[in-house]
Amino acid sequence: MKILALAQLTVLDAVRKKIFIVFLLLLASLASSAFFLPVVQASDRIKLVDSISLGWTTFFGMLIAIFLSAFGIPEEVGDRRAFTILTKPVRSHEFVLGKWIGYITVIGGIVLVTWLSTILSIWLLHPHDSIPKARxxxxxxxxxxxxxxxxxxxxxxxxxxxxxxxxxxxxxxxxxxxxxxxxxxxxxxxxxxxxxxxxxxxxxxxxxxxxxxxxxxxxxxxxxxxxxxxxxxxxxxxxxxxxxxxxxxxxxxxxxxxxxxxxxxxxxxxxxxxxxxxxxxxxxxxxxxxxxxxxxSHAWNLGKAFLGSFLMLVLIISLTVFASTTLSGPVSVLVGLTGFIIGHCVTLMQTLARQVRHGEMTLERAFRQLLEKADQGHDHAHSSSGHEGHDHGTNYLADLLDGIATWIPDFTRFRLTDTVTNGVSIPAELLWQLTGTCVAYSAAALLLGIFFFAWSDVERTEGPWWHIIRFLRTRRSSR
Amino acid sequence: MKNSDKLAIRTQNLQKKYRDFWGRDKVQALQNLSIEVRSGEIFGLLGPNGSGKTTTIKILLGLVFPTSGQVHVLGQSPRSVQAKARIGYLPEESYLYRFLNAEETLDFYGRLFRIPRRERRRRAAELIDMVGLAHARKQPLREFSKGMSRRIGLAQALINDPELILLDEPTSGMDPVGTREVKDLILRLRDQNKTVLLCSHLLADVEEVCNEIAILKTGILEVSGPVDELLAVRDEIEIRLRRTENQTNESVRQAIESTGHEVLEIKHPRVSLEELFVSIVEKNTSEKSEPISSENPESKS
The missing domain is CATH 2.60.120 (Jelly Rolls)
Known part of the structure; x- marks a missing residue:
């Protein structure tokens, strides 16, 4: 009941923010822009609508998710609204979970509305029987x-x-x-x-x-x-x-x-x-x-792709909420964005690590390629050629890249736009796998977040960071 | 054991240091603070700005952890939810959700105490009437004046019918009528055997309602004890008589002086400016038969 009350309050707080309305209007206008593009066949238009709706939902959903969840807790603590809640019989985990559920409800609502409006648009513009089924x-x-x-x-x-x-x-x-x-x-x-x-x-x-x-x-x-x-x-x-x-x-x-x-x-x-x-x-x-x-049905398949995007956004929210329990709003935004970018580079990092191990990549080139590819948002780097020799840092780099790729979930797996636009049905097993990944990583992030939030006081005057700093200072002075 | 013998609040050698980013000590907010507040008492915590009053309240509420020392609130750790369920807190400013209206605000805080819906509604309506916001029950808090915000803040502090109420500057931003009502409310709470910890700059308010006070300065407890004892002028005596004539006054003076004591002053006692103001405003209000409300909506916070 307490968690639901907090979640409800978080939803109300979010939807009354002007920035949220601006994002939603922008999303709606961009998603509907596909209808005004000149295409020859109805099926091409449907693909275009699917692709644009999913793409923009993921992009704007990511921005809304990060900004909402990064500033939520720090703002409430900063303007002391959290004080009136935390002086009530509300445990730290109830507060953090209430916020988290509120954010995922908001994002879930956005994804649901975009999915419904996409299938409604397709249905209105094209006769129902001309919409290809997903196989x-x-x-x-x-x-x-x-x-x-x-x-x-x-x-x-x-x-x-x-x-x-x-x-x-x-x-x-x-x-x-x-x-x-x-x-x-x-x-x-x-x-x-x-x-x-x-x-x-x-x-x-x-x-x-x-x-x-x-x-x-x-x-x-x-x-x-x-x-x-x-x-x-x-x-x-x-x-x-x-x-x-x-x-x-x-x-x-x-x-x-x-x-x-x-x-x-x-x-x-x-x-x-x-x-x-x-x-x-x-x-x-x-x-x-x-x-x-x-x-x-195409609509159902499209819904699965939207579900994939939603699960990815839940992961982003969990990561950002974890950061926001300890860090300030702007720093939490950076953490969320970094998680999003790294999550899209997992395959690239695995490929680079392999190339580094085989001596096809130097430290400098690997970083350069990683940055270039990250900018482009692509996840493959098969086109390297030529041996440029090892340097001392390459093995460490390969280990680092592999380590990151092992611990960070691969966000490209959650993006199912190509599958939908190719008319291929998204298998239920894949959705279960994505749900499992989402639940496991979100649970880990939330547990850490709750731990840090419970262990620190609301003004961050005491808590894990101070224990670590004190420990380091004690060690330094003992030397 | 009598109720008044029980301790609602007990701190022992409480210390609080604020640190900078690198963990170095920056401000010593409290130093060896030891206070005891008995149940059913109205306790005033006084001190200039930066004396540690608000830090003390935050520690008592479990919002801020002490650097060292012990705190017990209603016999438990201030972080225990069992203790928090029996506490009401009005913060220094009314940090509330401005998009909610008065009813929604009280309903939300009531849900945090798991109060059943029917009971929540009943209590919310009762408290809204009690704090004089009946006319604004559906008005969003962002449209409230500062005084109205304090009133709804006070109502949320009482939603759980708490045993211990911590009030941080409860009358700040309120007009004299509102201030009087809050003080009356505090006295009513005392009659109901509630414990109140009052933190205020307005010394007259504290003097009027508190049984005991503690004065802090730069985080150090300078003095504490019953108000009557601390304020008593030991080498003077005040005699109050009803409706005396000038001749009677003179007779009293002579009688006292004949015992060898010096009479310093014989005069009519004065009412306080607040009492005068309230009596005039309340008289006008009752003549116009309007509800008790008073805040000027123009002076929004």
């Missing part, structure tokens, strides 16, 4: 790339520099495989497919491959072939693929046009991909091919 996707159980012994058909000295760079990266990415002249075909095996849930007469799945130019030859069209193989009878159906390309490396996505009869009665299917063009290798993974299962 669940199941990956292959196994992938096999048999090696062949072929005579040399290319001069290795003629290889393009991009190919060399990718081959170096491949050595450290066991999940990536190359279909080259020695391994021209990959086989994917699926089990436990239920043919009744697989669409007939339309795409049954999706192939995602990267094309890698291996020769310094001008090629405009790259040819490959997909084969659907009935696992029992061995019957095959082929699908020729042509990619128009002008550069050295391309990511491509292709819909799988496989008749349903190639799925055996016991739910098995084999798919093969053949490299046909000697100028290009194909980069594949086990999860390169996914088979669609039953579809679900």
């Amino acid at each position: 669940q996707m199941v990956g292959a159980q196994s992938m096999d790339i048999p090696s062949l012994s072929l005579p040399d058909e290319e001069d290795s000295s003629d290889q393009a520099p991009q190919a060399q760079s990718i081959r170096q990266t491949l050595g450290k990415r066991p999940d990536l495989h190359l279909l080259d002249r020695n391994h021209p075909t990959a086989f994917w095996s699926f089990d436990n497919l239920d043919p009744s849930t697989i669409p007939e007469g339309e795409s049954i799945g999706r192939l995602k491959i990267a094309l890698l130019k291996t020769l310094r030859t001008h090629v405009e069209v790259v040819r490959t072939r997909l084969r659907y193989i009935h696992p029992t009878s061995g019957r095959q159906s082929t699908q020729e693929l042509e990619f128009h390309t002008f550069g050295g490396q391309h990511q491509q996505e292709i819909e799988l046009l496989c008749p349903r009869r190639f799925i055996s009665n016991d739910g098995r299917l084999t798919v093969a991909l053949d490299r046909l063009d000697p100028h290009f290798d194909l980069l594949v993974q086990t999860k390169s091919i996914g088979i669609y299962l039953s579809a679900e």
Whole structure:
């Protein structure tokens, strides 16, 4: 009851702030801007609306979450409104939890309203039946790339520099495989497919491959072939693929046009991909091919993506509330923003740590790349090349990067915009994983915050920091 | 044991040092403060600015931790929620949520004591009437004058029907009528056997309502004890007579002087300016049959 009373008060306090209304209006205007952009197809407009709504909700939600939670407790203590609460029979954890629940209610409300207004907008602008459904996707159980012994058909000295760079990266990415002249075909095996849930007469799945130019030859069209193989009878159906390309490396996505009869009665299917063009290798993974299962409504799938964003914002709130129990408002804002940025660089840090360990990266370059990539907001750094040697700091740097990447949750996993705009259903397991991550990290941050808040007095005249400072001073004087 | 023998507040050798960012001692707010406040007593804590009054109150409420020394409030640690459930506190300024109205404010604080909804509403209505804010019960606090804010602050301090009430400058910003009402309220609380710790700059107020006082200076307890004892002029005696004629006055003077004592002064006693003001305002108010309220909305805090 006390926690709920405090949460209710926090919500009322937040929604009556002018800055909150300004943020909301800005969010609404930016989210609706997608409707005024010129697009050809309705599906493109829907993708655009989804992408912009989710993007701006995450961005503004992050700002609102950080500013609300960073200034909430310090402001109340500073203007002494907290005094009238803390002199009542309210425990420290009730105060902090009440504030936290209030903030996540506010953010939850924003996310909910944006989701509802997005699906309402899509529904109003397009007939309901023209909105594509989100399809669940199941990956292959196994992938096999048999090696062949072929005579040399290319001069290795003629290889393009991009190919060399990718081959170096491949050595450290066991999940990536190359279909080259020695391994021209990959086989994917699926089990436990239920043919009744697989669409007939339309795409049954999706192939995602990267094309890698291996020769310094001008090629405009790259040819490959997909084969659907009935696992029992061995019957095959082929699908020729042509990619128009002008550069050295391309990511491509292709819909799988496989008749349903190639799925055996016991739910098995084999798919093969053949490299046909000697100028290009194909980069594949086990999860390169996914088979669609039953579809679900776009609105619900979009809701899952909004839930992902909400969980990320809850993490940010928890981190900022933890900081605000001990630090001032502006410093807590910095902590929240830093957490947000570092959370988006976890994959990058893991990649950098790997490169540093393999001697491909020096201390200086790693930092430079980290800063550049952080600015761009991207999370991959596969394009490094060349050995520049070790220095003494590299191992420490690699440990540091790995350490941070281990302890900080990867925020990019919470951003599901691409999945939604690609029309792929977000699996429930992923949402459970994200919820688990969110709960675990939030609980840790809140426990620490409550501990610091309870151990310090409201004017920060006594508390853990003073105990630490006194301890350090005692040690220094004893020396 | 009589109720008055019980100690509502007990501090022993209380010390408080404020430090700078690096943990170095900056201000010694309290030095070896030892006070005892008995239950049912109105205790005045006096001192100039920076003497440690507010720090003492914050320590008694568990808001600030003492650097050393012991504190017991209602027999418990000041940080215990059981003790806090029996305490009411009016801070120096009314630090309240300005977007709530008077009823919502009392309802919110009532919820922090887990008071059932019906009881909360009843108490809120009663307290709003008692502090003279019946006409402003739905008005947001941001529209309140300073005096009205003090009144609602006082009401929130009493929402839990506390045993011990700590009032930090309860009459600041109030007009004389409001001040009189607050003092009457404090006296009523004493009649209900509540303990009140009053911290005020207005010495006349303290003198009028307190049984005991303690005077602090730069964090050190300079003097403490019953008001009557501390204020008594030991080498003089005051005799008050009702409706005497000049002749009677003269007879009394001669009678006293015949015993060898010197009569210093014989005169009519004066009412205080506050009593005069209140009697005039209350007379006018009762003639116009208006409710007790008094604050000038123009003088908002």
